[in-house]
Amino acid sequence: MPREKENDLTEDLYSQVDGYKLVPNLETCLQCGKCVGVCPVANLSPSYNPRTVINDILRGRQDRWLKSEEIWRCFWCANCYTMCPMDIPYPMLMMQIRYRAIEKGYGLKYFFPFKRFALRAMDDGLTFAPASPKGRERIGRIRQEIGLSPWPEISQKARNEYKALFEMTGAADFLASITEDKEKPVQFSYMEGKITRARGKGN
Amino acid sequence: MQEARVIKPEERLPDIPGRLFLFRSCTGSIEYPGTESAIKEILKLLGIDAVMDPDQTCCSGYLLTCSAHKPELSLAVTARNLAIVEKQELDVYTFCNGCFGYISELAHILRQNPAYMDMANGIVGKLGYRFEGKTKIFHVQELWYRMKDAIAGKVVRPLAGLKVAAHNGCHYVARQYGILDDGGYPTFHEELFEILGAEPVFYKERQLCCGYAVGRGFTHKEEMVQPHLLKKFKSAEQAGVELITTVCPGCNVALDREQPNINMRYGENFKIPVIDLSQLIALALGVPVHKLGFPANTTPLNSVLEKIGIGKETADG
Numbered sequence: 099m100p101r102e103k104e105n106d107l108t109e110d111l112y113s114q115v116d117g118y119k120l121v122p123n124l125e126t127c128l129q130c131g132k133c134v135g136v137c138p139v140a141n142l143s144p145s146y147n148p149r150t151v152i153n154d155i156l157r158g159r160q161d162r163w164l165k166s167e168e169i170w171r172c173f174w175c176a177n178c179y180t181m182c183p184m185d186i187p188y189p190m191l192m193m194q195i196r197y198r199a200i201e202k203g204y205g206l207k208y209f210f211p212f213k214r215f216a217l218r219a220m221d222d223g224l225t226f227a228p229a230s231p232k233g234r235e236r237i238g239r240i241r242q243e244i245g246l247s248p249w250p251e252i253s254q255k256a257r258n259e260y261k262a263l264f265e266m267t268g269a270a271d272f273l274a275s276i277t278e279d280k281e282k283p284v285q286f287s288y289m290e291g292k293i294t295r296a297r298g299k300g301n
Numbered sequence: 302m303q304e305a306r307v308i309k310p311e312e313r314l315p316d317i318p319g320r321l322f323l324f325r326s327c328t329g330s331i332e333y334p335g336t337e338s339a340i341k342e343i344l345k346l347l348g349i350d351a352v353m354d355p356d357q358t359c360c361s362g363y364l365l366t367c368s369a370h371k372p373e374l375s376l377a378v379t380a381r382n383l384a385i386v387e388k389q390e391l392d393v394y395t396f397c398n399g400c401f402g403y404i405s406e407l408a409h410i411l412r413q414n415p416a417y418m419d420m421a422n423g424i425v426g427k428l429g430y431r432f433e434g435k436t437k438i439f440h441v442q443e444l445w446y447r448m449k450d451a452i453a454g455k456v457v458r459p460l461a462g463l464k465v466a467a468h469n470g471c472h473y474v475a476r477q478y479g480i481l482d483d484g485g486y487p488t489f490h491e492e493l494f495e496i497l498g499a500e501p502v503f504y505k506e507r508q509l510c511c512g513y514a515v516g517r518g519f520t521h522k523e524e525m526v527q528p529h530l531l532k533k534f535k536s537a538e539q540a541g542v543e544l545i546t547t548v549c550p551g552c553n554v555a556l557d558r559e560q561p562n563i564n565m566r567y568g569e570n571f572k573i574p575v576i577d578l579s580q581l582i583a584l585a586l587g588v589p590v591h592k593l594g595f596p597a598n599t600t601p602l603n604s605v606l607e608k609i610g611i612g613k614e615t616a617d618g
Contacts, residue, residue: 176475
Protein backbone atom coordinates (compact mmCIF):
# COMPACT_ATOMS: atom_id res chain seq x y z
CA MET A 99 0.00 0.00 0.00
CA PRO A 100 1.59 3.31 -1.02
CA ARG A 101 2.40 5.60 1.82
CA GLU A 102 0.28 8.70 2.16
CA LYS A 103 2.16 11.82 1.14
CA GLU A 104 1.91 15.16 2.82
CA ASN A 105 0.23 16.84 -0.11
CA ASP A 106 -2.18 14.02 -0.99
CA LEU A 107 -5.07 15.84 0.59
CA THR A 108 -4.36 19.16 -1.05
CA GLU A 109 -2.85 18.20 -4.39
CA ASP A 110 -4.55 19.85 -7.32
CA LEU A 111 -7.28 21.28 -5.10
CA TYR A 112 -6.67 24.63 -6.75
CA SER A 113 -7.78 23.32 -10.12
CA GLN A 114 -11.29 24.02 -8.81
CA VAL A 115 -10.33 27.65 -9.28
CA ASP A 116 -7.78 27.41 -12.08
CA GLY A 117 -10.15 25.72 -14.49
CA TYR A 118 -8.37 27.11 -17.55
CA LYS A 119 -4.96 25.89 -16.34
CA LEU A 120 -3.38 29.30 -16.72
CA VAL A 121 -1.48 29.14 -13.41
CA PRO A 122 0.43 25.85 -13.68
CA ASN A 123 2.99 26.80 -11.03
CA LEU A 124 0.74 27.95 -8.19
CA GLU A 125 1.99 25.12 -5.97
CA THR A 126 5.52 26.49 -6.13
CA CYS A 127 4.46 29.51 -4.03
CA LEU A 128 7.08 30.12 -1.33
CA GLN A 129 4.72 32.19 0.81
CA CYS A 130 7.45 34.81 0.88
CA GLY A 131 5.01 37.71 0.77
CA LYS A 132 6.86 39.91 -1.70
CA CYS A 133 3.58 40.20 -3.61
CA VAL A 134 1.94 41.77 -0.57
CA GLY A 135 4.73 44.31 -0.25
CA VAL A 136 4.34 45.58 -3.79
CA CYS A 137 0.54 45.35 -3.95
CA PRO A 138 -1.08 48.81 -4.10
CA VAL A 139 -4.40 47.34 -3.01
CA ALA A 140 -2.96 45.59 0.05
CA ASN A 141 -1.41 48.95 0.85
CA LEU A 142 -4.85 50.55 1.08
CA SER A 143 -6.89 47.60 2.28
CA PRO A 144 -4.84 45.35 4.58
CA SER A 145 -7.29 42.48 4.55
CA TYR A 146 -6.62 41.98 0.84
CA ASN A 147 -3.55 39.80 0.95
CA PRO A 148 -2.34 37.97 -2.18
CA ARG A 149 -0.18 35.59 -0.14
CA THR A 150 -3.15 34.52 1.98
CA VAL A 151 -5.30 34.23 -1.15
CA ILE A 152 -2.80 31.79 -2.69
CA ASN A 153 -2.44 29.82 0.54
CA ASP A 154 -6.20 29.46 0.89
CA ILE A 155 -6.74 28.53 -2.75
CA LEU A 156 -4.05 25.82 -2.52
CA ARG A 157 -5.80 24.32 0.49
CA GLY A 158 -9.23 24.38 -1.06
CA ARG A 159 -10.51 27.20 1.10
CA GLN A 160 -11.60 29.40 -1.75
CA ASP A 161 -15.08 30.00 -0.40
CA ARG A 162 -14.17 32.67 2.09
CA TRP A 163 -12.58 34.65 -0.71
CA LEU A 164 -15.37 34.07 -3.22
CA LYS A 165 -17.77 35.54 -0.68
CA SER A 166 -15.56 38.52 0.13
CA GLU A 167 -15.45 42.09 -1.08
CA GLU A 168 -11.68 41.94 -1.24
CA ILE A 169 -11.25 40.04 -4.50
CA TRP A 170 -13.06 42.79 -6.37
CA ARG A 171 -10.50 45.41 -5.33
CA CYS A 172 -7.49 44.00 -7.22
CA PHE A 173 -6.28 46.47 -9.89
CA TRP A 174 -4.67 43.66 -11.92
CA CYS A 175 -1.49 45.75 -12.11
CA ALA A 176 0.63 42.57 -11.94
CA ASN A 177 3.21 44.08 -9.59
CA CYS A 178 2.87 40.76 -7.75
CA TYR A 179 3.75 38.81 -10.89
CA THR A 180 6.66 41.11 -11.77
CA MET A 181 8.07 40.69 -8.25
CA CYS A 182 7.30 36.99 -7.69
CA PRO A 183 10.51 34.91 -7.39
CA MET A 184 8.59 31.88 -8.70
CA ASP A 185 6.91 33.74 -11.59
CA ILE A 186 3.39 32.87 -10.51
CA PRO A 187 0.96 34.69 -12.83
CA TYR A 188 -1.29 35.79 -9.99
CA PRO A 189 -3.54 38.01 -12.16
CA MET A 190 -4.60 34.89 -14.06
CA LEU A 191 -5.64 33.36 -10.75
CA MET A 192 -7.55 36.47 -9.69
CA MET A 193 -9.42 36.51 -13.01
CA GLN A 194 -10.62 32.98 -12.36
CA ILE A 195 -11.44 33.60 -8.68
CA ARG A 196 -13.81 36.28 -9.93
CA TYR A 197 -15.42 33.86 -12.39
CA ARG A 198 -16.02 31.37 -9.59
CA ALA A 199 -17.55 34.13 -7.45
CA ILE A 200 -19.86 35.21 -10.28
CA GLU A 201 -20.92 31.62 -10.89
CA LYS A 202 -21.93 31.38 -7.24
CA GLY A 203 -23.75 34.71 -7.33
CA TYR A 204 -21.30 36.78 -5.29
CA GLY A 205 -20.14 40.28 -6.22
CA LEU A 206 -22.48 40.55 -9.20
CA LYS A 207 -22.78 44.29 -8.65
CA TYR A 208 -19.18 44.47 -9.84
CA PHE A 209 -20.08 42.52 -12.97
CA PHE A 210 -23.14 44.40 -14.23
CA PRO A 211 -21.42 47.61 -15.38
CA PHE A 212 -19.26 45.49 -17.69
CA LYS A 213 -22.20 43.42 -18.83
CA ARG A 214 -23.66 46.66 -20.16
CA PHE A 215 -20.33 47.56 -21.82
CA ALA A 216 -20.06 44.11 -23.36
CA LEU A 217 -23.58 44.20 -24.80
CA ARG A 218 -22.71 47.50 -26.46
CA ALA A 219 -19.31 46.28 -27.63
CA MET A 220 -21.10 43.35 -29.30
CA ASP A 221 -22.73 45.83 -31.66
CA ASP A 222 -19.86 48.32 -32.01
CA GLY A 223 -16.87 46.01 -32.34
CA LEU A 224 -15.23 48.54 -30.00
CA THR A 225 -15.18 48.93 -26.24
CA PHE A 226 -15.80 52.31 -24.55
CA ALA A 227 -17.84 53.80 -27.37
CA PRO A 228 -20.24 56.14 -25.57
CA ALA A 229 -23.90 55.16 -25.59
CA SER A 230 -25.39 58.62 -26.02
CA PRO A 231 -25.64 60.26 -29.45
CA LYS A 232 -24.25 63.40 -27.80
CA GLY A 233 -21.12 61.60 -26.66
CA ARG A 234 -20.63 60.13 -30.12
CA GLU A 235 -21.06 63.55 -31.66
CA ARG A 236 -18.35 64.99 -29.38
CA ILE A 237 -15.89 62.31 -30.44
CA GLY A 238 -16.74 62.87 -34.09
CA ARG A 239 -16.05 66.57 -33.68
CA ILE A 240 -12.67 66.10 -32.01
CA ARG A 241 -11.60 63.46 -34.53
CA GLN A 242 -12.59 65.64 -37.48
CA GLU A 243 -10.75 68.68 -36.10
CA ILE A 244 -7.61 66.53 -36.05
CA GLY A 245 -8.18 65.36 -39.59
CA LEU A 246 -9.33 61.82 -38.79
CA SER A 247 -12.55 60.16 -39.92
CA PRO A 248 -15.43 61.06 -37.57
CA TRP A 249 -15.63 57.52 -36.23
CA PRO A 250 -12.88 54.88 -35.95
CA GLU A 251 -12.81 53.05 -39.26
CA ILE A 252 -14.34 49.73 -38.38
CA SER A 253 -16.15 47.79 -41.07
CA GLN A 254 -19.62 46.31 -40.83
CA LYS A 255 -17.99 42.94 -41.52
CA ALA A 256 -15.80 43.34 -38.42
CA ARG A 257 -18.82 44.24 -36.29
CA ASN A 258 -20.85 41.31 -37.55
CA GLU A 259 -18.03 38.85 -37.00
CA TYR A 260 -17.24 40.23 -33.54
CA LYS A 261 -20.87 39.69 -32.62
CA ALA A 262 -20.81 36.22 -34.19
CA LEU A 263 -17.83 35.30 -31.99
CA PHE A 264 -19.86 36.27 -28.90
CA GLU A 265 -22.51 33.80 -30.04
CA MET A 266 -20.10 31.05 -31.13
CA THR A 267 -18.01 31.04 -27.93
CA GLY A 268 -20.96 31.12 -25.57
CA ALA A 269 -20.08 34.61 -24.35
CA ALA A 270 -23.52 35.94 -25.29
CA ASP A 271 -25.22 33.14 -23.32
CA PHE A 272 -22.92 33.77 -20.34
CA LEU A 273 -23.87 37.46 -20.33
CA ALA A 274 -27.58 36.64 -20.60
CA SER A 275 -27.43 33.98 -17.87
CA ILE A 276 -26.23 36.36 -15.15
CA THR A 277 -29.11 38.44 -13.98
CA GLU A 278 -29.69 40.74 -11.05
CA ASP A 279 -31.95 38.30 -9.18
CA LYS A 280 -29.00 35.89 -8.77
CA GLU A 281 -27.00 38.26 -6.57
CA LYS A 282 -26.18 36.89 -3.11
CA PRO A 283 -25.07 39.12 -0.26
CA VAL A 284 -21.36 39.24 0.36
CA GLN A 285 -20.75 37.60 3.74
CA PHE A 286 -17.26 38.67 4.62
CA SER A 287 -16.06 42.20 4.69
CA TYR A 288 -13.16 44.32 5.70
CA MET A 289 -13.14 45.07 9.38
CA GLU A 290 -10.24 46.32 11.45
CA GLY A 291 -7.63 45.10 9.05
CA LYS A 292 -8.70 41.52 8.55
CA ILE A 293 -11.38 39.44 6.96
CA THR A 294 -14.17 38.85 9.43
CA ARG A 295 -17.71 37.64 9.19
CA ALA A 296 -20.16 40.48 8.84
CA ARG A 297 -21.68 41.32 12.19
CA GLY A 298 -25.13 39.98 12.99
CA LYS A 299 -25.06 37.10 10.49
CA GLY A 300 -24.52 34.54 13.23
CA ASN A 301 -22.77 31.99 11.00
CA MET B 302 6.49 27.53 -19.29
CA GLN B 303 8.37 30.57 -18.04
CA GLU B 304 11.21 29.95 -20.51
CA ALA B 305 8.67 30.19 -23.30
CA ARG B 306 7.90 33.73 -22.18
CA VAL B 307 11.45 34.94 -22.64
CA ILE B 308 11.83 36.88 -25.86
CA LYS B 309 15.49 37.32 -26.74
CA PRO B 310 16.79 40.90 -27.10
CA GLU B 311 17.61 40.38 -30.78
CA GLU B 312 13.98 39.40 -31.40
CA ARG B 313 12.82 42.45 -29.49
CA LEU B 314 15.05 44.64 -31.67
CA PRO B 315 14.41 43.54 -35.26
CA ASP B 316 15.23 45.72 -38.28
CA ILE B 317 13.08 48.80 -38.66
CA PRO B 318 10.07 47.76 -40.73
CA GLY B 319 9.08 49.71 -43.83
CA ARG B 320 5.45 48.79 -43.24
CA LEU B 321 3.67 47.85 -40.07
CA PHE B 322 0.19 46.96 -38.91
CA LEU B 323 -1.07 49.67 -36.56
CA PHE B 324 -3.54 48.01 -34.21
CA ARG B 325 -6.44 50.36 -33.55
CA SER B 326 -7.07 50.95 -29.85
CA CYS B 327 -10.64 51.67 -28.74
CA THR B 328 -9.63 54.21 -26.08
CA GLY B 329 -6.82 55.67 -28.15
CA SER B 330 -9.16 56.32 -31.04
CA ILE B 331 -12.24 57.37 -29.07
CA GLU B 332 -11.25 59.05 -25.78
CA TYR B 333 -7.94 60.51 -26.98
CA PRO B 334 -7.94 60.41 -30.80
CA GLY B 335 -4.85 62.65 -30.72
CA THR B 336 -2.85 59.54 -29.85
CA GLU B 337 -3.79 57.80 -33.08
CA SER B 338 -3.16 60.96 -35.06
CA ALA B 339 0.23 61.68 -33.43
CA ILE B 340 1.47 58.17 -34.19
CA LYS B 341 0.40 58.39 -37.82
CA GLU B 342 2.17 61.75 -38.16
CA ILE B 343 5.42 60.48 -36.60
CA LEU B 344 5.39 57.38 -38.79
CA LYS B 345 4.89 59.60 -41.83
CA LEU B 346 7.91 61.72 -40.81
CA LEU B 347 9.99 58.59 -40.28
CA GLY B 348 8.96 57.17 -43.63
CA ILE B 349 7.14 54.13 -42.32
CA ASP B 350 3.92 52.92 -43.87
CA ALA B 351 1.15 52.27 -41.31
CA VAL B 352 -1.59 49.85 -42.28
CA MET B 353 -4.86 50.04 -40.35
CA ASP B 354 -7.45 47.46 -41.28
CA PRO B 355 -11.17 48.24 -40.89
CA ASP B 356 -11.77 44.52 -40.34
CA GLN B 357 -9.79 44.56 -37.11
CA THR B 358 -11.97 44.62 -33.99
CA CYS B 359 -11.39 45.48 -30.35
CA CYS B 360 -8.84 43.17 -28.69
CA SER B 361 -11.58 42.33 -26.13
CA GLY B 362 -9.02 42.01 -23.31
CA TYR B 363 -10.46 44.77 -21.15
CA LEU B 364 -13.86 43.12 -20.91
CA LEU B 365 -12.17 39.76 -20.35
CA THR B 366 -10.31 40.99 -17.30
CA CYS B 367 -13.41 42.82 -16.07
CA SER B 368 -14.99 39.33 -15.93
CA ALA B 369 -17.60 40.24 -18.56
CA HIS B 370 -16.80 37.13 -20.57
CA LYS B 371 -14.54 34.09 -20.48
CA PRO B 372 -11.21 33.47 -22.23
CA GLU B 373 -12.75 31.48 -25.11
CA LEU B 374 -14.06 34.67 -26.71
CA SER B 375 -10.82 36.58 -26.31
CA LEU B 376 -8.76 33.69 -27.64
CA ALA B 377 -10.98 33.56 -30.71
CA VAL B 378 -10.93 37.35 -31.17
CA THR B 379 -7.13 37.35 -30.89
CA ALA B 380 -6.82 34.52 -33.40
CA ARG B 381 -9.08 36.40 -35.81
CA ASN B 382 -7.31 39.76 -35.48
CA LEU B 383 -3.86 38.23 -35.73
CA ALA B 384 -4.91 36.12 -38.72
CA ILE B 385 -5.80 39.37 -40.51
CA VAL B 386 -2.32 40.74 -39.77
CA GLU B 387 -0.58 37.51 -40.66
CA LYS B 388 -2.22 37.42 -44.06
CA GLN B 389 -0.54 40.74 -44.85
CA GLU B 390 2.82 39.42 -43.57
CA LEU B 391 3.23 42.28 -41.11
CA ASP B 392 3.98 42.64 -37.42
CA VAL B 393 1.49 44.15 -34.98
CA TYR B 394 2.27 47.51 -33.41
CA THR B 395 -0.20 48.52 -30.71
CA PHE B 396 -0.51 51.94 -29.13
CA CYS B 397 -2.30 50.87 -25.99
CA ASN B 398 -0.65 48.90 -23.19
CA GLY B 399 -3.91 47.04 -22.80
CA CYS B 400 -3.91 45.83 -26.39
CA PHE B 401 -0.22 44.99 -26.09
CA GLY B 402 -0.53 43.08 -22.83
CA TYR B 403 -3.72 41.23 -23.68
CA ILE B 404 -2.79 40.27 -27.23
CA SER B 405 0.66 39.08 -26.27
CA GLU B 406 -0.64 37.06 -23.33
CA LEU B 407 -3.49 35.55 -25.36
CA ALA B 408 -1.16 34.81 -28.27
CA HIS B 409 1.24 33.21 -25.79
CA ILE B 410 -1.56 30.99 -24.46
CA LEU B 411 -2.54 30.03 -28.02
CA ARG B 412 1.03 29.20 -29.03
CA GLN B 413 1.80 27.22 -25.88
CA ASN B 414 -1.43 25.21 -25.71
CA PRO B 415 -2.30 23.37 -28.92
CA ALA B 416 -5.74 22.59 -27.47
CA TYR B 417 -6.56 26.30 -27.14
CA MET B 418 -5.12 26.99 -30.59
CA ASP B 419 -7.32 24.28 -32.12
CA MET B 420 -10.35 25.59 -30.25
CA ALA B 421 -9.78 29.18 -31.41
CA ASN B 422 -9.00 28.22 -34.98
CA GLY B 423 -12.00 25.90 -35.01
CA ILE B 424 -14.22 28.88 -34.22
CA VAL B 425 -12.64 31.51 -36.44
CA GLY B 426 -12.23 28.90 -39.18
CA LYS B 427 -16.00 29.07 -39.65
CA LEU B 428 -15.53 32.72 -40.58
CA GLY B 429 -12.67 31.90 -42.93
CA TYR B 430 -9.66 32.79 -40.76
CA ARG B 431 -6.68 30.81 -39.56
CA PHE B 432 -4.01 31.94 -37.10
CA GLU B 433 -0.63 30.24 -37.52
CA GLY B 434 1.08 31.91 -34.57
CA LYS B 435 3.77 33.69 -36.55
CA THR B 436 2.96 37.39 -36.16
CA LYS B 437 5.03 39.26 -33.57
CA ILE B 438 3.50 41.83 -31.26
CA PHE B 439 5.20 45.13 -30.42
CA HIS B 440 4.21 48.42 -28.84
CA VAL B 441 4.94 51.63 -30.77
CA GLN B 442 6.94 52.96 -27.79
CA GLU B 443 9.50 50.26 -28.63
CA LEU B 444 9.71 51.49 -32.19
CA TRP B 445 10.30 55.04 -30.96
CA TYR B 446 13.16 53.78 -28.81
CA ARG B 447 14.59 51.65 -31.60
CA MET B 448 14.49 54.74 -33.85
CA LYS B 449 15.75 57.21 -31.27
CA ASP B 450 18.65 58.35 -33.43
CA ALA B 451 16.37 59.07 -36.37
CA ILE B 452 13.97 60.88 -34.04
CA ALA B 453 16.81 62.91 -32.49
CA GLY B 454 17.78 64.09 -35.98
CA LYS B 455 14.28 65.31 -36.70
CA VAL B 456 13.62 67.38 -33.55
CA VAL B 457 12.66 70.88 -34.72
CA ARG B 458 10.91 72.09 -31.58
CA PRO B 459 13.17 71.15 -28.64
CA LEU B 460 11.27 70.86 -25.37
CA ALA B 461 13.97 72.75 -23.50
CA GLY B 462 13.54 72.79 -19.75
CA LEU B 463 10.21 70.98 -19.72
CA LYS B 464 10.05 68.71 -16.68
CA VAL B 465 8.50 65.50 -17.93
CA ALA B 466 7.78 62.37 -15.91
CA ALA B 467 7.02 58.90 -17.19
CA HIS B 468 4.13 56.64 -16.35
CA ASN B 469 4.96 53.23 -17.80
CA GLY B 470 1.68 51.42 -17.32
CA CYS B 471 1.33 47.99 -15.80
CA HIS B 472 0.21 45.95 -18.80
CA TYR B 473 3.47 46.77 -20.53
CA VAL B 474 5.90 46.24 -17.65
CA ALA B 475 4.09 43.07 -16.62
CA ARG B 476 5.39 41.47 -19.83
CA GLN B 477 8.72 41.47 -18.06
CA TYR B 478 10.35 38.81 -20.26
CA GLY B 479 9.28 40.31 -23.55
CA ILE B 480 9.84 44.05 -23.32
CA LEU B 481 12.71 46.40 -24.05
CA ASP B 482 13.68 47.18 -20.50
CA ASP B 483 13.60 45.91 -16.93
CA GLY B 484 9.97 45.30 -15.97
CA GLY B 485 10.76 46.37 -12.40
CA TYR B 486 12.05 49.83 -13.27
CA PRO B 487 12.16 50.68 -16.98
CA THR B 488 13.92 53.93 -17.88
CA PHE B 489 13.80 54.14 -21.68
CA HIS B 490 11.07 56.79 -21.63
CA GLU B 491 13.46 59.08 -19.77
CA GLU B 492 16.08 58.50 -22.47
CA LEU B 493 13.55 59.57 -25.07
CA PHE B 494 12.68 62.73 -23.06
CA GLU B 495 16.36 63.70 -23.09
CA ILE B 496 16.57 63.21 -26.84
CA LEU B 497 13.64 65.61 -27.24
CA GLY B 498 15.43 68.18 -25.10
CA ALA B 499 13.15 67.79 -22.08
CA GLU B 500 14.26 67.22 -18.51
CA PRO B 501 13.26 63.80 -17.16
CA VAL B 502 11.97 63.80 -13.60
CA PHE B 503 11.95 60.71 -11.38
CA TYR B 504 9.28 60.87 -8.70
CA LYS B 505 8.76 58.56 -5.76
CA GLU B 506 5.51 56.92 -6.85
CA ARG B 507 6.59 56.57 -10.46
CA GLN B 508 5.82 52.86 -10.56
CA LEU B 509 2.31 53.21 -9.11
CA CYS B 510 -0.27 51.96 -11.60
CA CYS B 511 -3.22 54.07 -12.75
CA GLY B 512 -5.79 51.95 -10.95
CA TYR B 513 -8.16 51.79 -13.91
CA ALA B 514 -6.86 48.59 -15.44
CA VAL B 515 -9.71 46.17 -14.91
CA GLY B 516 -12.55 48.60 -14.59
CA ARG B 517 -11.93 49.46 -10.94
CA GLY B 518 -12.50 53.06 -12.00
CA PHE B 519 -16.14 52.09 -12.45
CA THR B 520 -16.56 49.87 -9.41
CA HIS B 521 -14.14 51.13 -6.75
CA LYS B 522 -13.45 54.72 -7.70
CA GLU B 523 -14.01 56.41 -4.34
CA GLU B 524 -12.94 53.45 -2.28
CA MET B 525 -9.65 52.51 -3.94
CA VAL B 526 -8.67 54.41 -7.08
CA GLN B 527 -8.78 57.97 -5.76
CA PRO B 528 -6.75 57.40 -2.56
CA HIS B 529 -4.32 55.38 -4.72
CA LEU B 530 -3.89 58.17 -7.29
CA LEU B 531 -3.64 60.84 -4.59
CA LYS B 532 -0.30 59.31 -3.57
CA LYS B 533 0.93 59.39 -7.14
CA PHE B 534 -0.01 63.02 -7.80
CA LYS B 535 1.35 64.22 -4.44
CA SER B 536 4.76 62.76 -5.18
CA ALA B 537 4.70 64.06 -8.77
CA GLU B 538 3.84 67.55 -7.56
CA GLN B 539 6.61 67.47 -4.96
CA ALA B 540 9.12 66.51 -7.65
CA GLY B 541 8.03 69.47 -9.76
CA VAL B 542 6.57 67.43 -12.62
CA GLU B 543 5.08 69.64 -15.34
CA LEU B 544 3.83 66.93 -17.65
CA ILE B 545 3.23 63.20 -17.37
CA THR B 546 3.41 60.96 -20.40
CA THR B 547 1.73 57.60 -20.69
CA VAL B 548 1.84 54.92 -23.36
CA CYS B 549 -1.66 53.71 -22.72
CA PRO B 550 -4.80 55.72 -23.42
CA GLY B 551 -6.44 53.88 -20.50
CA CYS B 552 -3.83 55.26 -18.07
CA ASN B 553 -4.39 58.62 -19.72
CA VAL B 554 -8.08 58.48 -18.85
CA ALA B 555 -7.33 57.66 -15.23
CA LEU B 556 -4.59 60.23 -14.70
CA ASP B 557 -6.19 63.02 -16.70
CA ARG B 558 -9.91 62.71 -15.94
CA GLU B 559 -9.48 61.88 -12.24
CA GLN B 560 -7.46 64.98 -11.34
CA PRO B 561 -10.41 67.38 -10.89
CA ASN B 562 -12.28 64.75 -8.82
CA ILE B 563 -9.26 64.21 -6.58
CA ASN B 564 -8.80 67.95 -6.20
CA MET B 565 -12.40 68.35 -5.16
CA ARG B 566 -12.39 65.45 -2.74
CA TYR B 567 -9.06 66.07 -1.01
CA GLY B 568 -8.79 69.85 -1.39
CA GLU B 569 -5.71 69.61 -3.60
CA ASN B 570 -4.82 71.65 -6.64
CA PHE B 571 -3.17 69.26 -9.07
CA LYS B 572 -2.92 70.56 -12.62
CA ILE B 573 -0.50 68.15 -14.24
CA PRO B 574 -1.37 67.58 -17.90
CA VAL B 575 -1.19 63.98 -19.07
CA ILE B 576 -0.51 63.09 -22.70
CA ASP B 577 0.74 60.14 -24.67
CA LEU B 578 4.47 59.71 -25.23
CA SER B 579 3.73 59.77 -28.98
CA GLN B 580 2.00 63.14 -28.63
CA LEU B 581 5.11 64.50 -26.90
CA ILE B 582 7.39 63.19 -29.64
CA ALA B 583 5.07 64.61 -32.29
CA LEU B 584 5.24 68.02 -30.55
CA ALA B 585 9.04 67.97 -30.65
CA LEU B 586 9.05 66.85 -34.27
CA GLY B 587 7.02 69.92 -35.18
CA VAL B 588 3.66 68.29 -35.96
CA PRO B 589 0.99 71.06 -35.95
CA VAL B 590 -0.68 71.24 -32.54
CA HIS B 591 -4.21 71.01 -33.94
CA LYS B 592 -3.38 67.49 -35.17
CA LEU B 593 -2.61 66.28 -31.64
CA GLY B 594 -6.13 66.49 -30.27
CA PHE B 595 -5.38 68.23 -26.97
CA PRO B 596 -8.97 69.55 -26.64
CA ALA B 597 -9.86 65.99 -25.60
CA ASN B 598 -7.86 66.46 -22.38
CA THR B 599 -9.58 67.44 -19.14
CA THR B 600 -6.44 68.94 -17.59
CA PRO B 601 -5.45 71.66 -20.09
CA LEU B 602 -1.99 71.83 -21.66
CA ASN B 603 -1.68 75.59 -21.90
CA SER B 604 1.22 75.83 -19.42
CA VAL B 605 3.21 73.22 -21.33
CA LEU B 606 2.55 74.72 -24.75
CA GLU B 607 3.53 78.20 -23.55
CA LYS B 608 6.72 76.86 -22.04
CA ILE B 609 7.85 75.35 -25.33
CA GLY B 610 6.95 78.53 -27.16
CA ILE B 611 3.71 77.66 -28.88
CA GLY B 612 1.50 80.71 -28.67
CA LYS B 613 -1.99 80.76 -27.27
CA GLU B 614 -3.50 81.26 -30.70
CA THR B 615 -2.51 77.76 -31.79
CA ALA B 616 -2.99 76.11 -28.40
CA ASP B 617 -6.67 75.35 -28.77
CA GLY B 618 -6.87 74.92 -32.48
